[in-house]
Amino acid sequence: MRYEGQIYRPPSEAYSYILQVTVGCSHNACTFCNMYADKQFHIRKLSEILEDLQMARRAYRYVERIFLADGDALIVRTETLLEILRTIRRLFPECARITSYASARDLLLKTPGELALLQKNGLDMVYLGLESGSERILKAINKGVTVEETVQACAKAKDAGIRLSITQITGLAGQDGMEENASESAKALSRINPEYIGIMTLTLRRGTPMTKDFEEGRFKRLTPKQIVEEMRMLVAGMDSEGSVLRSNHISNYVQLCGTMNRDKSIMLEQLDLALASGRLENEYISYLENL
C-alpha cells in the first residue's frame, strides 16, 4: 500500500481499502478544483498495483470494499483494469463492492461490451461529477465535457449494469447563475436518474482560477442562506424516482438523506426549517478555504 500525494475518496468510501490505479486527474483543469493540482497525471505500473494488492491482503484480514483512485481510474485500458479486478476477486473473495471515480469521457471511450465486462468482473459503481446541468456553466468552469456527453455516458454505464453516484455542486455559478445551476442540474439529474445523487457546496480552494475571480471581484459567491435556497430549488425541480439523495459532504450546510421522489417533501421541509432558523446568516465555511 503505497500512495503518491494526497488521496481523495467519496464520503461513502470512508471504510474502503483505497487502491491507487492512476495518479492525479487526466483533465486537471476545472476552474474550481485543486485536488490533483500538484500531481503529474500518470497511470501506475500494473506490477506495482498488483504488488499493492498483495501487501493489502497481508495487512488486512477482511476487506469488504475497494475504491480505485485517483481522479479517473477508468481511463486505464480495459485489459489492464480486468486484470486488476480479477486479482481483487482472487485475493479478496470477501470483497462485496469495487468502485471508482469516472469521467464522462472515460465512459464514452469504452465500448458497451467493455463496460459490461468490467461490471461482470466486479466494477459495481462509479462516482461521476456532473457538477452542473447547465452547458453554459460547464463551459465557464472548463469541465471539458458537455451535459449531453455526461447524460450519454451515464446511460452507457447504466446499460452495462454499473451503478451511478452523481455529484452536483451548489453555488458553482455564483449569485448570477443561482437559478440556472439549480434548474438545469435538476433537469440533468432527472434525465440520468442515478442510484445516488450527492449534493456538495462550492468551496473556494487555494490557487484556483475561481478563487482568483472571487478575490478580484468577478465571481460573487453565494451566502450560506443562498446556498440553501439554491439547494431547495434543485430538490424541488428534481424528478428522479428511486435515487437516494444525500448532502453528507463536509462542505454542506444542511445534511439531507432521502429517496426521491418519496422523501422530496420531507427534504424540502428540512431545507425550509434551516432557512427559517436564522442560523445560516454568517456561517461561511471558512475552515475549508485554506485547502
Ligand code: SF4
Ligand atoms: S473536478 Fe474532477 S475532472 Fe475536474 S479537475 Fe478536479 S478531479 Fe479533474
